[in-house]
Amino acid sequence: MYYAEQLTIYVTEGDRLGGKLLYQALIEEARQLGLAGVTVMRTAIGYGPRSRQIAVDWTLELAPQMIMVLVVIDQPTAIARYVAKLQALIKKGLVTKELVQIVHHAPIDQNPETFSPLLEQSAMDNFNNSNNADQATDYEKLTIYVGEADQWQGRAVHLALVQEARRLGIVGATAVRGATGYGKHNQERVMLLGIIELSADLPVVLTFIDQREKIDQFLPIVQEAVQGGIVLRDAVNVVHHVPSH
8 A cells, every 4th residue: 555646637629839729738748757657638628727618629719728637646756856857847737735544556666655654644644534524524625537448357357347247246346448648558648548559458447436345355356457557545535426226
């Protein structure tokens, strides 16, 4: 079990830096700094503080105003180096930072300092406010970052995990296909949605939420299936849940 820091970056798709799109420049900066990976997701609807109207991706004239969400997970020292660069590069946008708990990371990096041992669980609880007595919960969330082309037992990893979760009776699952990004298995190139020869290994982000006992039951399957990716585990406060009948 390890801890790391997660940056979530919100910028407008059409924003430019020099001769390239800003979000592409941010990906390249992360690669140059040696960060473990970047996952980029393109929103379908959104607005920012300077938006005159809500942008929707099915309207051609508003498409360049769509929000791009970049997620970067790495050790605090690496994140600190990247943040210093971001503050100079991003003129419009929002960046958040949070502590995350890593329960599985593959392949294992040869550098033992890539992620540090989680020594103080109380520090994690305080940071994520999961020890709020008024909203005590035994629900947890698994967030899994894998490549779309990753395989396990003859199936795509993301599809296999959704199927296994349903078999175990996990409350629900979501899988979001990233627009671009890179990770341990494709450090040499940035995967781009829509370019046939590169789009086979786009990042996929899976989310599973259920009670702690169910997550405990599901986690060994996840650890076996994920041979290239990161698995995060967090306590969550479920404030509304209406199960279907």
